[in-house]
Amino acid sequence: CGLGTAFVExxxxxxxxxxxxxxxxxxxxSGNLIAQSAFQKAGFRKVASTTINGQVAIQFSYVPxxxxxxxxxxxxxxxxxxxxxxxxx
Numbered sequence: 838c839g840l841g842t843a844f845v846e847x848x849x850x851x852x853x854x855x856x857x858x859x860x861x862x863x864x865x866x867s868g869n870l871i872a873q874s875a876f877q878k879a880g881f882r883k884v885a886s887t888t889i890n891g892q893v894a895i896q897f898s899y900v901p902x903x904x905x906x907x908x909x910x911x912x913x914x915x916x917x918x919x920x921x922x923x924x925x926x
Contacts, residue, residue: 841875849879849899860898867893 849861863881865872873895877883881897888894 839875839878841872842878845875845879845881849881853899863897863899864889864894865897867895873897 852859852861861881863876864887865876867886873883876897876899879899881899883895884898885896886893887896
């Protein structure tokens with residue numbers, strides 16, 4: 838695995854270890870194929886596309902051990918008591 842993938846894996850593991858109830862959402866420029874590849878190799882899955890400041894971005898989601906069933910737009914989402922994801926406040 839490359840340096841980018843290793844960094845994403847390490848950072849994601851650290852966030853999840855500290856905040857296991859959170860889901861990590863990442864938005865990458867649609868043309869940044871190297872970053873997209875690194876995130877996918879680190880366990881992120883494409884879930885949506887969006888526009889940020891007039892540029893198309895691909896949204897990726899990471900939930901260790903399972904794929905997310907429900908995505909709520911936001912940088913960091915939190916699971917509520919019912920097990921559903923909501924945007925962190």
